[in-house]
Structure formats: structure tokens, C-alpha cells
Amino acid sequence: MVAIEGQNPGLAAAAEAAGRSIPKEARGLLHELAAEWADVADCRALEVVPLKGAMTNEVYQVRWLTGPGGEGEAEGEYRKVLMRVYGEGVELFFDREDEVRTFECMSRHGHGPRLLGRFPTGRVEEFIHARTLSAVDLRDPEISAIIASKLRDFHNLDMPGPKCVLMWDRLRNWLKTAKRVCPSDEAKEFRLDSLEKEITALESEFSGEEQCIGFCHNDLQYGNIMIDEETRALTIIDYEYASFNPVAYDIANHFCEMAADYHSEEPHVLDYTKYPDVDERKRFVQTYLSCSEGEEPDEQKVQDLLNSIEKYTLASHLVWGLWGIISEHVNDIDFDYMEYARQRFAQYWLKKPTIIACHADE
Known part of the structure; x- marks a missing residue:
């Protein structure tokens, strides 16, 4: 960062x-x-x-x-x-x-x-001694392809500890914390009383899928990626939120981060028109899958992963929405955490009906 x-x-x-x-x-x-x-x-x-x-x-x-x-x-x-x-x-x-x-x-x-x-x-x-990426770099086709390859290597790391999915327990724990630190008006604004039901529904929606679990960074925004300009080698840094999770969630979170520019005059403001389009997402996934298979990935595998990624964007919005609420009450860094949380939750409620409906018959 x-x-x-x-x-x-x-x-x-x-x-x-x-x-x-x-x-x-x-x-x-x-x-x-x-x-x-x-x-x-x-x-x-x-x-x-x-x-x-x-x-x-x-x-x-x-x-x-x-x-x-x-x-x-x-x-x-x-x-x-x-x-x-x-x-x-x-x-x-x-x-x-x-x-x-x-x-x-x-x-x-x-x-x-x-x-x-x-x-x-x-x-x-x-x-x-490398350059931290900028928000613009994430949209560069060459850099995006290198990120896809590096992320696949990251997901395949054999890290110690239980290799079970953490995200649902994290969401529930953060929800409890948000309820504890929030005054009643904030809790009502963010519909915190309804979020346990939302988390359970998402977990149920995704549980029936055949998912690839890997060691995920869980916070792959541009500031956590560094590039050596001469060798084009990437280094992923800051592992505070890293854990085992569905790899589709990690990629979804990375795509959501393309809406952010944390070095702008208003670093908390998100622009979801910058979310990668279908072609960008497909190129990223093709590169990601080809890294492991050594050849052009099966088209159905590409589409299946793309579908899972879109659904996991909903989980990403909930995770970082709750993070923003809690941070507002415990962190004194100069950042408008509350407005950031509002945008993440707004995106969740906006996109949920369409995403769930689109993938209902899968």
C-alpha cells in the first residue's frame, strides 16, 4: 500500500x-x-x-x-x-x-x-528496490498478465496451517465487531441486523460449487504489488489478510480494487466504471489458467471461473464494507472509512439481484 x-x-x-x-x-x-x-x-x-x-x-x-x-x-x-x-x-x-x-x-x-x-x-x-504499481497499471494488459501469472504461483504456495476456507468465519466475526462498535443509527443505516442472513445466503449459494482453494492474498490492490522495471518481476507484499480461500474470491477482490485510486485527492472514492469489462476479465482468467496447464485452457473452465469470480465480488463488498465501518471507529489514519464502507455496501445491494439471477441456473 x-x-x-x-x-x-x-x-x-x-x-x-x-x-x-x-x-x-x-x-x-x-x-x-x-x-x-x-x-x-x-x-x-x-x-x-x-x-x-x-x-x-x-x-x-x-x-x-x-x-x-x-x-x-x-x-x-x-x-x-x-x-x-x-x-x-x-x-x-x-x-x-x-x-x-x-x-x-x-x-x-x-x-x-x-x-x-x-x-x-x-x-x-x-x-x-522496485516500483509500487499505480491504479492505472492494473489496466495495462502486459502488467495484468504478469499479475495473473504471479497470483497463480501465490495460490499454489504450500503454507503451514489448516487449508480451510476462512472468509465466512471472518465475515461473521467482523459483523459481530461492527455491531459492537457502531451506534444504533449507523447499524440501521448499514442494515447490520440483516447481514447475518446475507452471509448465510452467500455461503449456501457458493457451497455447492466445485471450488479451487488456495493460499489467497485477500487484499490484492495495486499498492500491494511491486514491479522491477528492468526484469518485469513482480513482488506481492503485505500479507495481513492472507489466508486459504476460494481462488475465485481473491481474483474477484482484485477486480473490485480496480475501482480505487488511493493516491487521488479523494482516496476513499470508488469509480466502478473502472471495473474490468468482459474481455479484460477473460484475458486475466485465461492467463491465470494457462500458467498451470501450460497450454490454452479449456473454454468451459474459463467460463466457470469467470462466473464464480462475479459471484464472489459480492463477498468482497461485504468484507471491505465491514472493514470500513470498524476502521472508522478504531483507526486514526486520515481516510474516510465510513464513506468507503457506504460505497461498498451500495455496490453489494445494487449488484446482488443481477448477479444472483444471472447465475441461478448454473
Whole structure:
């Protein structure tokens, strides 16, 4: 969920404020890391650059100027790491220890940045020298095809733990939390009392299908994907919501994220005219399936997956609608979570009749 901003007076002020607000334990860890690098003259002379676009945590680039002749990293001018300060209330969404175990497992298998150290309210990670994707990149046919291939590899990861679907339990747990934190007027506005019935209906609707279960990212928005411009290699980052789920849900969630631009002047505003059209969705699924079969996928398999994906968009809207409601009450990051939730629920109620009717006879 990160993208480095250009240098400007506002950013400089934000960087100075961020530097002052680094937790004491984090500062000590950063000093220890930098002290091990021979090309860093002063391990305490660190610069902190806030990275825009994070909605669960606060994320910063921390860097040290390297001395003359130092090897440094990438540009040869700075040593860089990424510092993640956990957002308030995240324990309501996922178990942080489970997330860290996933992160460490992914790192060991070369699928993400290395974990450099932890402090009570966050961690320090390897800084990946690659470009974070933008909202526009998701619509680029070449990049979309690379994402499809990478996502298939991700889904096939043999991760530890039970390989059972998590999404329905997550939805019910988040619904209970939303009811607990919401005042009565909000609960009425979002029809929270009717959502248990909606979740049960969706689970029943999908349970009869032959589904492919894989290790899913569950939050594959553009800010969680990085690309090496030279090699075109992709790295998927941020595994906070990752779990085993139907792969159709993960792809559906990715398609829904194409409506968002979290780096715009109104980052909470969603534009569903940007949801991929039939041809875009079909190209993505064909690439995704051909990665495993090594040849052109069967047309019926393509269509079956496309149908499942469309149905799982409904689950995606409920998941992130509830996330928005809860976040509004527990997170102080500058983002209009409540309006975001309204849009996700509005899309759910708008699309549900058509999607269910279209696939009723399948």
C-alpha cells in the first residue's frame, strides 16, 4: 500500500514530524541495523520519509546517507529500510502473530521482503528496490498478465496451517465487531441486523460449487504489488489478510480494487466504471489458467471461473464494507472509512439481484 512521494516542502515537514514520532524501541532497532553497515558513517543520522497510501498501518522509508565509496543499496547514495508502525485496532481484523509468521514464511521462500527486526508496535523490513504499481497499471494488459501469472504461483504456495476456507468465519466475526462498535443509527443505516442472513445466503449459494482453494492474498490492490522495471518481476507484499480461500474470491477482490485510486485527492472514492469489462476479465482468467496447464485452457473452465469470480465480488463488498465501518471507529489514519464502507455496501445491494439471477441456473 505504498508509493514514495516526490520531495516537496509539505513532505519535508511530514518527514521531520515522522522522525520525531518514531517509537523509542524502533529508533534503537534502526540504529543497531545501521551500525552493522560499513558504508553508513553515522547510524543515528537517519531520515524518515512517510509513504502515502497505507490504510491499515503507517509506513515509512527510513534511510541513511552512505559515505564516499560506499556500496550502499541500488542508487549508491542511501541505505534504505521500510518501517511499518501497526495501526490502531488491527487486532480486530487479524492475529498479528499469525501475520508475522506468514511474512517470515514468505520471506524464507523468496516471495517478499526480508524481516529485519521487530519492535512492540511494528517492524522493519527489507526495502524492495522496485516500483509500487499505480491504479492505472492494473489496466495495462502486459502488467495484468504478469499479475495473473504471479497470483497463480501465490495460490499454489504450500503454507503451514489448516487449508480451510476462512472468509465466512471472518465475515461473521467482523459483523459481530461492527455491531459492537457502531451506534444504533449507523447499524440501521448499514442494515447490520440483516447481514447475518446475507452471509448465510452467500455461503449456501457458493457451497455447492466445485471450488479451487488456495493460499489467497485477500487484499490484492495495486499498492500491494511491486514491479522491477528492468526484469518485469513482480513482488506481492503485505500479507495481513492472507489466508486459504476460494481462488475465485481473491481474483474477484482484485477486480473490485480496480475501482480505487488511493493516491487521488479523494482516496476513499470508488469509480466502478473502472471495473474490468468482459474481455479484460477473460484475458486475466485465461492467463491465470494457462500458467498451470501450460497450454490454452479449456473454454468451459474459463467460463466457470469467470462466473464464480462475479459471484464472489459480492463477498468482497461485504468484507471491505465491514472493514470500513470498524476502521472508522478504531483507526486514526486520515481516510474516510465510513464513506468507503457506504460505497461498498451500495455496490453489494445494487449488484446482488443481477448477479444472483444471472447465475441461478448454473
